[in-house]
Amino acid sequence: MSSDGEEEFEFEFEDDDEGFDPEADSAGESISDAEAFDIMSPTLEEPPEKKPYDVNYRVRTMQEIMDMQTKEVKKVQSLLEVPADTAATLLRYYAWNSEKLQEQFWNDPTAALVSAGLSPPSSPSTSTQPLPSPLASPRPFECPICCMDYTKEQTATQTLALGCGHRFCRGCWTEYVVGKITTEGESGRIQCMESGCSRIVRAEPIDELVTSDVSKKYHNLLNQAFVSDAPSLRWCPHPGCEHIIECSQAPQKMLNQLVPTVTCRCGNDLCFGCGYPASHRPVICRIVKLWEKKCADDSETANWLQANTKECTKCQSTIEKNGGCNHMTCKKCKWEFCWVCMGPWSEHGTAWYQCNRFDEKSGSDNRDHQAKSRQSLERYLHYFNRWANHEHSAKLDADFYKSTQKKMEQMQSSANMSWIEVQFAKQAVDTVIAARITLKWSYCMAFYLKRNNMTELFEDNQRDLERAVETLGYSLEQNIGDVGAIAKLRQEVTNQSAYVQKRHDILMDDTLRGYLEHRWEFTV
Amino acid sequence: MSALPKRILKETERLMSDSPPGISAAPKDDNLRHFDVSVSGPGQSPYEGGIFKLELFLPEEYPMNPPKVRFLTKIYHPNIDKLGRICLDILKDKWSPALQIRTVLLSIQALLGAPNPDDPLANDVAQHWKENEKAAIEQAREWTRMYAQ
Ligand SMILES: [Zn+2]
Ligand SMILES: [Zn+2]
Ligand SMILES: [Zn+2]
Ligand SMILES: [Zn+2]
Numbered sequence: 001m002s003s004d005g006e007e008e009f010e011f012e013f014e015d016d017d018e019g020f021d022p023e024a025d026s027a028g029e030s031i032s033d034a035e036a037f038d039i040m041s042p043t044l045e046e047p048p049e050k051k052p053y054d055v056n057y058r059v060r061t062m063q064e065i066m067d068m069q070t071k072e073v074k075k076v077q078s079l080l081e082v083p084a085d086t087a088a089t090l091l092r093y094y095a096w097n098s099e100k101l102q103e104q105f106w107n108d109p110t111a112a113l114v115s116a117g118l119s120p121p122s123s124p125s126t127s128t129q130p131l132p133s134p135l136a137s138p139r140p141f142e143c144p145i146c147c148m149d150y151t152k153e154q155t156a157t158q159t160l161a162l163g164c165g166h167r168f169c170r171g172c173w174t175e176y177v178v179g180k181i182t183t184e185g186e187s188g189r190i191q192c193m194e195s196g197c198s199r200i201v202r203a204e205p206i207d208e209l210v211t212s213d214v215s216k217k218y219h220n221l222l223n224q225a226f227v228s229d230a231p232s233l234r235w236c237p238h239p240g241c242e243h244i245i246e247c248s249q250a251p252q253k254m255l256n257q258l259v260p261t262v263t264c265r266c267g268n269d270l271c272f273g274c275g276y277p278a279s280h281r282p283v284i285c286r287i288v289k290l291w292e293k294k295c296a297d298d299s300e301t302a303n304w305l306q307a308n309t310k311e312c313t314k315c316q317s318t319i320e321k322n323g324g325c326n327h328m329t330c331k332k333c334k335w336e337f338c339w340v341c342m343g344p345w346s347e348h349g350t351a352w353y354q355c356n357r358f359d360e361k362s363g364s365d366n367r368d369h370q371a372k373s374r375q376s377l378e379r380y381l382h383y384f385n386r387w388a389n390h391e392h393s394a395k396l397d398a399d400f401y402k403s404t405q406k407k408m409e410q411m412q413s414s415a416n417m418s419w420i421e422v423q424f425a426k427q428a429v430d431t432v433i434a435a436r437i438t439l440k441w442s443y444c445m446a447f448y449l450k451r452n453n454m455t456e457l458f459e460d461n462q463r464d465l466e467r468a469v470e471t472l473g474y475s476l477e478q479n480i481g482d483v484g485a486i487a488k489l490r491q492e493v494t495n496q497s498a499y500v501q502k503r504h505d506i507l508m509d510d511t512l513r514g515y516l517e518h519r520w521e522f523t524v
Numbered sequence: 525m526s527a528l529p530k531r532i533l534k535e536t537e538r539l540m541s542d543s544p545p546g547i548s549a550a551p552k553d554d555n556l557r558h559f560d561v562s563v564s565g566p567g568q569s570p571y572e573g574g575i576f577k578l579e580l581f582l583p584e585e586y587p588m589n590p591p592k593v594r595f596l597t598k599i600y601h602p603n604i605d606k607l608g609r610i611c612l613d614i615l616k617d618k619w620s621p622a623l624q625i626r627t628v629l630l631s632i633q634a635l636l637g638a639p640n641p642d643d644p645l646a647n648d649v650a651q652h653w654k655e656n657e658k659a660a661i662e663q664a665r666e667w668t669r670m671y672a673q
Contacts, residue, residue, distance in 0.1 A: 144622055145531065145587055145621045145622060146529065146530065146531050147529075147530045147531040147534045148530060166622075168622075172621065175588055176588055176621060179585070179588050179589075193620055193621050193622055194620060194622045195614070195618075195620035195622050195623045195627075196620070197620075
């Protein structure tokens with residue numbers, strides 16, 4: 001789909017009072033559905049003001065999506081003066097870009113209709129009536145698919161031809177259409193059964209041919225196609241959730257500057273830009289994709305092998321390094337060489353345990369290549385280990401909540417604290433988990449960032465947040481002591497939690513603003 | 525096995541009584557959905573003079589789903605692989621239930637007359653075809669002489 005088409009695709013919902021209002025929107029909506037204790041928690045703040053890197057969005061239900069389509073269809077129906085079914089088929093063909101459709105239609109109505117698989121204006125779209133010829137002859141009709149014969153009377157009721165005139169029996173049509181819908185998952189592009197005929201079977205005859213179950217499936221598929229055709233819509237990727245996010249502020253071309261994290265009504269985050277089923281802030285979608293590919297790629301294993309095993313430069317047999325000594329002797333040919341630079345050990349003279357040959361000219365291409373490959377692997381592992389460490393910690397979320405829940409109950413009973421008073425612990429866990437997700441992605445970001453002053457500042461912010469998180473995490477793991485200790489712990493956790501929140505905001509705010517200010521340079 | 529649908533009976537009957545030039549197809553005695561097919565190489569093609577054996581099977585869903593067809597005779601062709609599988613649109617996404625065994629076999633015969641190395645199934649053969657068409661055609665002729673008599 002062309003990128004300029006995306007802007008034109010917008011649904012107006014001006015008929016309700018909840019249009020796009022930044023304050024009333026995203027934050028309000030997600031908070032209203034959050035867990036009860038967040039609502040009652042004493043520290044709940046006003047929804048934060050909208051930052052320049054945040055996007056407005058709405059969470060839609062399937063019903064609303066269907067209403068959107070109906071509305072678009074009605075609009076086109078009256079503008080082009082065509083039946084609703086025709087308008088819908090046209091819109092589907094033009095991927096719901098009604099401006100492009102109108103332009104093409106007014107330019108050449110016949111061409112627009114025919115290319116969408118519809119009958120030209122003059123001919124009927126479907127006909128159940130026997131065609132004048134050759135069916136006018138007294139000879140009975142034979143369905144070309146099943147070869148069954150139909151009398152003239154039966155032909156009128158038991159056979160069907162689309163506007164193209166290719167006639168088949170209803171039994172064959174039904175079998176064909178049901179197969180397309182249920183096994184191939186097709187909906188808006190089901191064509192006439194005749195070979196080479198591109199006439200589309202529209203919704204009206206389909207609903208008439210199939211059972212209500214299949215018809216339901218067909219309309220679901222049409223709705224799915226509508227959502228995937230629309231750049232401003234995206235399904236919530238979380239299992240069991242049937243909501244759709246609508247956001248017109250994050251088109252493809254903006255994704256180099258924005259990380260459009262949104263929160264669905266099911267309570268989960270997702271990236272509107274790429275559909276990632278969680279927040280991947282502060283990293284932009286493109287870099288996330290590269291990172292995931294890199295992590296999944298076997299090429300890293302190949303790199304590891306290359307870095308940890310080498311070939312003897314003389315006899316090519318594989319040598320694996322296991323000790324720390326760089327003075328290697330090939331078991332096979334007894335050739336002695338330096339592990340780091342692969343040069344002959346004899347050239348190292350008296351510098352037995354130090355290799356200073358990295359920048360020497362005599363290093364062959366092969367030596368440079370191997371040294372580089374090791375270095376790049378070490379670099380990758382540095383970031384990957386930290387990324388994976390936070391990923392792993394975040395996976396233990398449920399356990400963390402459970403053990404905190406226990407402590408909260410303990411505090412209520414042993415220190416006689418109220419339910420509200422112990423909520424600080426749960427909020428601290430929320431804070432740690434959110435910060436870990438950001439830290440995790442910050443390592444992916446750092447891996448791809450070019451080394452420069454900006455990157456150093458980024459890594460300072462990253463380090464500060466990491467330290468704050470580790471301190472808070474440690475406090476949360478402490479055992480519950482007596483009343484006095486609990487009061488002290490509460491104070492500590494509350495303070496540390498506020499500090500983590502602050503460091504988190506700083507990292508996020510600075511990084512996301514950095515995209516808008518074109519401060520980040522990536523090496524990919 | 526259930527009785528053969530009228531459509532298959534009719535097609536079989538017509539194939540036996542009035543087969544297209546250079547094509548023959550007959551169902552096996554033990555399975556009437558399984559056909560022995562032979563196609564003669566079209567004139568002016570590197571397959572001229574060869575008789576190619578194929579097998580054709582009509583799945584339960586036929587004609588809603590296409591027949592399965594495979595070359596049994598070894599053939600050097602960019603759209604046919606070592607296992608005899610054929611890259612032909614009407615056997616895949618361009619299949620229509622209005623097409624028949626006859627039209628499928630005619631299309632396969634036409635494919636022998638017009639190899640398309642830009643939509644290859646056998647990559648090495650297609651490569652050969654693109655890099656040195658003359659030599660590839662000579663090889664196809666050679667294979668026809670060796671295997672398709
Ligand atoms: Zn029929
Ligand atoms: Zn047709
Ligand atoms: Zn959801
Ligand atoms: Zn994304």
